[in-house]
C-alpha cells in the first residue's frame with residue numbers, strides 16, 4: 001500500500017478502444033497473407049520452369065462452379081451476421097448453413113479436381129515444379145477452407161442448440177473476417193494458378 | 199468440501215512443490231508466463247554459451263583436434279539456432295509479456311490462454327531441437343544434431359545431402375516455435391491496441407510499449423515467410439516436392455531469398471525490444487524525460503518498414519544485377535538514418551541530465567557504444583564491393599556478434615538489473631552488478647574486437663580448424679581468452695540473481711524513482727496488477743502523481 005498506488009485516479013468514462021477480437025484477427029490475417037505471398041511468389045517464379053510435363057494447360061480445368069460458390073459464400077456470411085445483429089436467429093441459421101454448404105461445395109470441387117489429376121492424369125506433387133507449386137499453393141488454401149468449415153460447423157451446432165444470441169454478433173463477425181480473408185486469397189490463387197499460370 | 203475457512207491458511211502453507219509446479223504449468227497469467235519465457239531463455243543461454251566455449255577451445259590454436267569437423271558443424275548450427283529462436287526471442291517476449299500489460303495499466307494480455315499456448319509452443323520447439331541429440335540420425339549414426347547451419351541453405355538440406363532426420367528436427371523445431379512467435383505477435387498487438395487504460399492514447403504510451411507494438415507487427419510479416427519456406431522444405435523432404443531441388447529445375451537461391459526475407463527483419467525483431475529497454479532506462483537514470491519522443495516512435499516504425507526491404511544484402515556474393523545490388527545497398531544504408539536518430543535521442547536525453555551510473559545505466563551506456571560500432575561495421579558490410587571481399591569471413595561473425603552480444607545482450611542485462619526488483623521484490627546487488635558489467639565489458643571487447651582482424655586477414659567463418667602461419671593464431675587465442683571473462687561475468691550474474699532473490703534488499707514499489715505505470719503497483723505485482731484501473735494524463739503518469747504542482751500533462 002503505497003502512496004503512489006492509492007493516488008492513481010479512477011478511469012474516465014468515455015474511453016473507446018479498438019475491439020481486441022478484430023485487432024487479433026486482423027493481425028493473424030496479416031501473418032497469413034505473408035505466408036501466402038511467399039507461396040504465390042514461388043508459384044509465379046516457377047511458371048514455365050518445369051523440366052518435364054505436363055503443363056498447366058494440358059491438365060488444369062478451371063473450377064468455375066467452386067469459385068462462384070466460394071465467392072458467394074462471403075455474401076451469405078455477411079447476411080448471416082446482419083441477421084444475427086437484428087436478432088433474426090432463423091435467418092441467421094439459414095444463411096450460416098448456406099455459407100457452410102457453399103464452402104463445402106468448393107472443397108468438394110477441389111477434391112474431385114485432385115482426384116482427377118492424380119488418378120487420371122498421373123500428376124502429383126512429385127511430377128515436376130508445376131505439380132510441386134500447384135498442390136502446395138492450392139492445398140494451402142484448401143486447408144484454410146477446411147479450418148474455416150470446421151469453425152462454421154462449430155458455430156452452426158451452437159446455433160442449432162440456441163447458444164448463439166445477438167450479443168455474440170461481434171465474435172461471429174471476427175470469425176467472418178477469417179472467412180472473407182480465405183475468399184479473398186482464393187481470388188489471388190485463382191488468378192495466379194488458372195489465369196496467369198495457365 | 200470439508201475445508202473450513204480457518205483451515206485454509208494451513209492448507210496454503212502445505213502447498214507442496216507439486217502444487218507449485220502445477221500452478222506454473224497451468225498458468226495463463228502474463229507475469230508468470232513472462233518469467234517462464236525468461237527462465238527458459240536463460241537455460242538456453244547457458245546451453246548456447248557452452249557450445250560457444252567448445253568452439254572457441256577448438257579455434258584457440260591452429261590445427262586443433264579438440265572437436266571433430268562433424269561435431270563442430272553441429273555446434274555452430276545449434277549455437278546460432280538456439281541463440282536466435284530459443285534465447286533471443288523468448289527472453290524478449292518474456293520481458294514484453296511481463297511489462298507491456300503493466301505499463302498500459304491492463305490486467306493481462308488480450309488473450310491469456312493464447313499467450314500460454316505461445317510460450318509452450320516455443321518451449322516445445324527448443325526441446326524438439328535438442329531431442330535430435332537422442333533421436334535424430336544421419337547416414338550411419340544415431341543421435342545426431344542438425345548440422346546444416348542456422349540458415350540451412352539448400353541443397354544441403356535436401357534428403358540426398360542430409361539423410362536421416364537431423365535436418366527435420368531443425369525444420370520442425372523452428373516451425374513449432376514460429377507458430378508460437380506469430381501467435382505471440384498477434385497477442386502483443388491486440389493487447390497494446392485493445393487494452394490500454396483510460397487516457398493512454400497512442401501518443402502517451404511508454405516507448406517500450408510502442409516498440410513492442412512495432413516488434414509484434416514485424417513478427418507477423420517476418421516469421422511467416424520462414425514458416426512458409428519451412429513448409430516448402432518439409433514438402434521437399436517428406437512428399438518429394440522440388441521447391442529447392444536443382445535437378446528438377448528448382449532454385450536454391452530462392453531458399454536464400456526466403457530465408458533472408460525472414461532473417462534480416464528478424465534482427466530487428468530482436469533489437470527493437472532492446473531499443474525499448476534503453477528508451478526506458480536512459481531517461482530514468484538521466485532524470486529527464488526522453489528527448490524526441492515522436493521522433494523515436496517515427497524512427498522505430500520506419501526501421502520496421504525499411505528492414506523489410508533490405509534482405510538481399512545477404513546475397514551480394516550470390517550475384518545480382520547491378521541495379522539489384524544498388525537497391526539493396528541503398529535500402530540497407532537508409533536503415534542507418536532512423537537508427538542514428540535514436541542514438542542521438544538517447545544521447546540528448548543524457549545530455550545535461552543528472553546521470554546516476556547504477557548498473558542498469560552502465561549496461562545501457564555500454565549498449566550505446568557497442569551497438570554504434572556494431573552498426574557501423576554493418577554499414578561497411580552493406581557496401582556491396584566490401585561485402586564481396588568479406589562475406590563469409592570472420593568479419594561478418596564479429597559484426598553480428600557485436601550487435602547481438604554488445605547490443606542485445608548488454609541491453610538485456612540492463613533490463614534485468616532494472617526490472618528484477620519489480621519481478622521479485624528485491625534489488626540485485628550493485629557491487630556484484632558492477633563486477634558483472636566490467637568483467638563482461640572486458641571479455642566482450644577481448645573476444646569481439648579481435649575477431650574482426652582474422653576476418654580482414656581472410657579467415658572464413660565455419661571452418662573447424664586452420665593452418666598455422668597465416669597470422670590468425672594470436673587473434674583467435676585472444677578471442678578465446680575473452681570467452682573466459684564473459685563466462686565469469688555470466689556466473690557472477692547467476693550468483694547475483696540467486697543471492698539477491700533470497701537475501702537482496704527489499705525494493706519497494708519504485709526503487710528507481712521511475713515514471714511508468716509498472717512502478718505504481720507492488721513488487722512483485724499482485725495477480726490482478728492494479729487494484730483500480732489507472733488513468734493517465736501524460737507520458738509519465740508517476741511523475742504527475744509525484745509532482746502535482748508541475749505535472750507533465752500541462753505540457754503535452
Ligand SMILES: [Cu+2]
Nearest residue numbers: 462509511512
Ligand atoms: Cu541483414
